[in-house]
Amino acid sequence: MKTDQIIDNLAAELAPVRVLRPPVMRALLWLAVVGAVGAALIFRFTQWGAILPRLQTPRVAFETAATALTAITATIAAFELSIPDRSRHWAWLPVPTLLLWLAASGLGCLSNGLGMHNADGPVGESAHCFVFIMAVSVPLAVGLFWMLRRARPLEALPVAAVGTLGVAATAAFVLQFFHPFDVTVIDLALHVAAIGLVVLIGTTLRRPLLDASDGRQT
Amino acid sequence: MRAAQDGDRAAYSRLLREITPFIRSMLRRHCSHTQDIEEMVQDTLLTLHRVRQTYDPKRPFSPWLASIAARRGIDGLRRRSRVARHEISTEIDAYETFADPAANSDIEALGVPEEVEQLLQRLPPRQRQALEAMKLQDMSLKEASAASGQSVGALKVNSHRAIKALRALIRETMQRR
Numbered sequence: 001m002k003t004d005q006i007i008d009n010l011a012a013e014l015a016p017v018r019v020l021r022p023p024v025m026r027a028l029l030w031l032a033v034v035g036a037v038g039a040a041l042i043f044r045f046t047q048w049g050a051i052l053p054r055l056q057t058p059r060v061a062f063e064t065a066a067t068a069l070t071a072i073t074a075t076i077a078a079f080e081l082s083i084p085d086r087s088r089h090w091a092w093l094p095v096p097t098l099l100l101w102l103a104a105s106g107l108g109c110l111s112n113g114l115g116m117h118n119a120d121g122p123v124g125e126s127a128h129c130f131v132f133i134m135a136v137s138v139p140l141a142v143g144l145f146w147m148l149r150r151a152r153p154l155e156a157l158p159v160a161a162v163g164t165l166g167v168a169a170t171a172a173f174v175l176q177f178f179h180p181f182d183v184t185v186i187d188l189a190l191h192v193a194a195i196g197l198v199v200l201i202g203t204t205l206r207r208p209l210l211d212a213s214d215g216r217q218t
Numbered sequence: 219m220r221a222a223q224d225g226d227r228a229a230y231s232r233l234l235r236e237i238t239p240f241i242r243s244m245l246r247r248h249c250s251h252t253q254d255i256e257e258m259v260q261d262t263l264l265t266l267h268r269v270r271q272t273y274d275p276k277r278p279f280s281p282w283l284a285s286i287a288a289r290r291g292i293d294g295l296r297r298r299s300r301v302a303r304h305e306i307s308t309e310i311d312a313y314e315t316f317a318d319p320a321a322n323s324d325i326e327a328l329g330v331p332e333e334v335e336q337l338l339q340r341l342p343p344r345q346r347q348a349l350e351a352m353k354l355q356d357m358s359l360k361e362a363s364a365a366s367g368q369s370v371g372a373l374k375v376n377s378h379r380a381i382k383a384l385r386a387l388i389r390e391t392m393q394r395r
Contacts, residue, residue, distance in 0.1 A: 084269060
């Protein structure tokens with residue numbers, strides 16, 4: 001078909017659209033809603049007696065802050081990457097805090113003497129952490145993708161990858177308040193595995209979930 | 219573009235016509251094959267249409283458009299290299315076919331194209347539209363979808379049904395003779 005004919009058809013079927021708000025604003029809106037729900041859950045269910053002393057140790061406070069910052073930066077990066085004229089370098093935004101988060105968690109393992117289980121925590125707690133991260137991340141990912149798909153990203157892969165990293169980090173941040181003991185090697189491995197699995201599921205299902213405008217779909 | 223986002227069809231049509239040469243010249247820097255460039259231009263226009271809600275009127279238009287064109291250009295080049303991996307180019311500048319000589323005897327016996335045209339008119343309108351666009355005018359699924367307003371899935375089904383129905387009509391005509 002001729003290009004002119006395509007232009008005529010596109011013009012003929014044109015309908016008004018609502019312009020998307022700037023990506024940072026949309027990301028902050030998402031973070032505000034998730035933050036409010038997360039805060040309500042934390043205040044309702046956390047055993048403050050066990051958590052507060054832990055949060056006062058510099059390493060745990062640092063790890064918690066790095067987790068929260070990874071969630072925030074990854075979410076902002078996902079919204080930015082979903083818009084055509086934004087730099088692809090946004091994908092690197094959550095990397096420094098992600099590395100700090102992993103380093104702080106690794107340090108926790110080391111201070112724990114690389115033990116396979118923790119004296120403070122019950123054996124088998126690691127599996128609960130895995131289930132917690134998955135159970136919180138999946139509904140969050142559905143909500144986040146619902147917002148991101150309005151942009152019909154040109155490249156779905158980086159959007160899905162950093163978006164799911166953002167929700168997994170959010171889940172891991174909330175988990176800190178229900179995890180009143182240092183991580184073991186198995187804990188850390190399962191946390192990383194859960195986050196990896198969330199990212200893998202999100203990137204695999206990226207096309208239908210994000211209604212992507214990539215080459216294979218238009 | 220702002221007017222187009224509000225649904226102004228005339229402004230949109232004017233805009234698309236004005237930006238087409240810019241898109242074409244941009245893509246020409248990456249690809250020399252005229253037919254491929256035109257396909258990438260059309261892809262860019264279709265994508266622009268799909269993501270027009272992402273354009274922020276407070277920001278410049280050209281970088282937004284250039285990002286879409288660049289992305290579609292990369293996709294086009296990838297598609298081309300994929301095709302090139304599976305096809306062999308020959309020295310012969312002709313359309314060589316090696317079909318069974320008897321393969322077209324039925325249709326030739328009908329006295330094409332007038333009689334086939336009459337049979338086509340007997341097909342349901344959506345089936346005929348799908349067949350004409352995809353098989354006779356040689357449009358891609360995407361182009362045929364844009365031209366006919368039918369979804370890609372509907373086009374595939376209607377074109378398949380049209381061929382089946384046409385085959386039955388030809389058989390019926392041949393038996394009557």
